[in-house]
Amino acid sequence: MAGTNPYIRTAAPRCPAQKYAITFLPSNERVEVDPAKIPYDRTGLPGSILDIALGHGVDLDHACGGVCACSTCHVIVRQGLASCRETTDDGLDQLDKAPGLEATSRLGCQCIPDGTRDLVVEIPNWNRNLVHEAPH
Numbered sequence: 001m002a003g004t005n006p007y008i009r010t011a012a013p014r015c016p017a018q019k020y021a022i023t024f025l026p027s028n029e030r031v032e033v034d035p036a037k038i039p040y041d042r043t044g045l046p047g048s049i050l051d052i053a054l055g056h057g058v059d060l061d062h063a064c065g066g067v068c069a070c071s072t073c074h075v076i077v078r079q080g081l082a083s084c085r086e087t088t089d090d091g092l093d094q095l096d097k098a099p100g101l102e103a104t105s106r107l108g109c110q111c112i113p114d115g116t117r118d119l120v121v122e123i124p125n126w127n128r129n130l131v132h133e134a135p136h
């Protein structure tokens with residue numbers, strides 16, 4: 001599922017102008033983000049951590065489809081938070097429902113780095129979906 005929540009108005013995010021990298025923990029998987037390829041997966045806001053993760057095969061739950069209506073895409077930004085846009089009030093409301101909140105917690109589907117620095121992003125233990133269906 002992709003799209004936007006029609007009940008939430010947000011300012012247009014700053015999209016990155018240069019390439020940067022995100023390292024996902026605990027797997028330590030480093031992905032290169034190319035602004036020319038955004039959106040990667042069309043889930044969550046274009047250029048969001050969720051969009052980038054899914055576009056690179058990094059599992060990150062997203063029960064509402066990336067429209068800021070759940071908290072399953074909760075991530076903790078360990079480095080590079082200054083390059084991410086501020087969380088909206090609606091995002092904060094959803095984030096409040098996530099377990100294990102920290103000061104640098106963000107919704108992966110709403111958090112858009114501007115590309116001015118590399119990020120280190122932790123996917124909380126409870127949020128790692130270790131069950132995969134076999135291909136049909």
Ligand code: FES
Binds near residue numbers: 063066069094107
């Ligand atoms: S996927 Fe539901 S709020 Fe991000």
